[in-house]
Amino acid sequence: MFQTFSWKRTALASVLSIAALSAALTSQAFAAGKTITAVMHSDLRVIDPLFTTAYITRDHGYMVYDTLLATDANFKIQPQMADWKISDDKLTYTFTLRDGLKWHDGTPVTAEDCVASLKRWGKNDNMGQKLMDFTASIEPIDAKSFALKLKEPYGLVLDSIGKPSSYVPFMMPKRLAVTPAGQQIKEQIGSGPFKFVQAEFQPGVKAVYEKNTDYVPRKEPASWTAGGKVVKVDRVEWITMADAQTAVNALQSGDIDFMEAPPFDLLPVLSASKDLKIETLNKFGFQTLGRMNFLYPPFDNVKVRRAALLAINQKDVLDALVGNPDYYKICGAFFVCGTPLATEEGSETLVKGNGMAAAKKALAESGYDGTPIVIMAPGDVVTLKAQPVVAAQQLRDAGFKVDLQATDWQTVVTRRASQKPPKEGGWNMFFTNWVAADVLNPIANFSIGGRGKNGGWFGWAEDAKIEALKDAFARSSSPDEQKKIAADIQKEAYEQVIYIPLGQYLAPSVWRKSLTGVLDGPATPIFWNIDKSE
Numbered sequence: 001m002f003q004t005f006s007w008k009r010t011a012l013a014s015v016l017s018i019a020a021l022s023a024a025l026t027s028q029a030f031a032a033g034k035t036i037t038a039v040m041h042s043d044l045r046v047i048d049p050l051f052t053t054a055y056i057t058r059d060h061g062y063m064v065y066d067t068l069l070a071t072d073a074n075f076k077i078q079p080q081m082a083d084w085k086i087s088d089d090k091l092t093y094t095f096t097l098r099d100g101l102k103w104h105d106g107t108p109v110t111a112e113d114c115v116a117s118l119k120r121w122g123k124n125d126n127m128g129q130k131l132m133d134f135t136a137s138i139e140p141i142d143a144k145s146f147a148l149k150l151k152e153p154y155g156l157v158l159d160s161i162g163k164p165s166s167y168v169p170f171m172m173p174k175r176l177a178v179t180p181a182g183q184q185i186k187e188q189i190g191s192g193p194f195k196f197v198q199a200e201f202q203p204g205v206k207a208v209y210e211k212n213t214d215y216v217p218r219k220e221p222a223s224w225t226a227g228g229k230v231v232k233v234d235r236v237e238w239i240t241m242a243d244a245q246t247a248v249n250a251l252q253s254g255d256i257d258f259m260e261a262p263p264f265d266l267l268p269v270l271s272a273s274k275d276l277k278i279e280t281l282n283k284f285g286f287q288t289l290g291r292m293n294f295l296y297p298p299f300d301n302v303k304v305r306r307a308a309l310l311a312i313n314q315k316d317v318l319d320a321l322v323g324n325p326d327y328y329k330i331c332g333a334f335f336v337c338g339t340p341l342a343t344e345e346g347s348e349t350l351v352k353g354n355g356m357a358a359a360k361k362a363l364a365e366s367g368y369d370g371t372p373i374v375i376m377a378p379g380d381v382v383t384l385k386a387q388p389v390v391a392a393q394q395l396r397d398a399g400f401k402v403d404l405q406a407t408d409w410q411t412v413v414t415r416r417a418s419q420k421p422p423k424e425g426g427w428n429m430f431f432t433n434w435v436a437a438d439v440l441n442p443i444a445n446f447s448i449g450g451r452g453k454n455g456g457w458f459g460w461a462e463d464a465k466i467e468a469l470k471d472a473f474a475r476s477s478s479p480d481e482q483k484k485i486a487a488d489i490q491k492e493a494y495e496q497v498i499y500i501p502l503g504q505y506l507a508p509s510v511w512r513k514s515l516t517g518v519l520d521g522p523a524t525p526i527f528w529n530i531d532k533s534e
Helices: 011-030 055-064 111-124 126-134 157-161 244-253 264-271 302-311 314-321 348-352 356-364 386-398 409-415 464-475 479-496
Strands: 035-039 069-071 077-079 082-086 092-097 135-142 145-150 194-196 206-211 235-239 276-279 286-292 373-378 402-407 429-435 500-505 509-512
Touching: 035 244, 055 194, 055 206, 077 082, 077 157, 092 111, 111 126, 111 135, 111 145, 126 135, 126 157, 126 464, 244 264, 244 509, 264 276, 286 314, 286 386, 302 348, 302 356, 302 386, 302 479, 314 386, 314 500, 356 386, 373 386, 373 409, 386 402, 386 429, 402 409, 464 479
Parallel strands: 035 235, 373 402, 373 429
Antiparallel strands: 069 077, 082 092, 092 145, 135 145, 194 206, 206 235, 276 509, 286 429, 286 500
16 A cells, blocks of 8 residues: 555665664663663664754754753643743843753753753754844853843744754753864763663664653653653663564564654554554654755756756655655645645746756756766665655756765765765765754744855855845744745745755654553654553
8 A cells, every 4th residue: 555665675684683683682681670672763873962953863862851941732832941031121031940950960950051052052053043143142140040131032032942853952061062063072961851871872783771760850741842751661772673674573573662664665564463553643744855065066056956956856756755645745835835834936846747848958058067966865764765766867867967875874964064075975965854843934944044154054055035034034023924934935945946845744653552651743752751561
């Protein structure tokens, strides 16, 4: 019933998967108490949650760190580590930490730590950067409180600090938070509900977390990333299995408990098991997209970027990625179809798939000199395998020379940060996915930025017009005006080909019914609130 890009199971992948499973079972046998064993959508290599927007690193962040504010299932910002007061002139936000907050090394969480954490986050995150544009100062008042003072009223202060997905403003000790934005922190010391077991971390094999027995949850029920983060198990192990069939077999036999991203073509097999539950935890879905490198030929030429846009159509990509239209939606809206800011402005050939003839003509007139396009193609993540392969063929059909380089996702995550020329290990194009919560508006959407090398997202698009429009959006309090500005931003984004939205899809997860209390939300999976029956 479900079709997706076919899995190529090599002997090496099988050996690595079996070795990972063996390691999981061995460690689980020696672990005291309840252990959840999970196969996530990717293996974990980068463990600084402000170094990459990769969701596996965000998920790691939620295990180890905590946030000042959080978003609940009613889209409301709630206190998490702190509550707040707003001055009458709406220029000063005073945050006060709740009692009982300690870092994993036993030292108390202080306002000074949180100020340093916000400042580091504000250099990396799209919403954080815009918040800092409006901020006059952030300074401690005393050990438990600090003040954020604005230059002018800004309505997205709480939404920014309470955002649920990448980059999440996780709090960390000042000694770590002062690490420059382009460097990774050297320790994993948070104040969150789990502790990272550094001694058992094997990149590409497993990551291990133990219950933080000193953590004091909030009293409210858990709701998305807000409320009480009550840990009901002693240990969580993320096991890497490169081969999907091996992971499915392990899930069916009870050797693992949770699989975040099963292939769509294996869902019928999984749904037939009475011991398994299949559910879409992120009900708002994902936007998938292609991003070009604006620094080097040929995509430093907007005419070449436009030819590439004309060559690509969403349906071919989504058919290869998902297959079943019940799980995908053709959509040309940068800010997600079905939302107040959705528009199809500029997306005609992309959604209709009728731009190839125009692409060939545009490429011939662009001055393209045959420079090969280096596309990074990860083969180890179900939801990222199809896009580069399909797009590469569409670009070849239009007349581009394409160098499709097979790799894994964590290599892409690391390599896309490089500003070296493609011939020196850089790149021209990569593909990724955003949860809907990360692209709902122009301030949240990383890929819409036009800051170039000055704080811009990978690809480093530079567009002063988009930045000016984003400022206007941030200052506006009128929904009608914001909708018009968002449409203007989308028009400019398509004209400059800031990125190529490739549609939306849902991604079910599956787990054994021995697990209860699995939470939904825009930033899943999260492992507090889950219990396991033996």
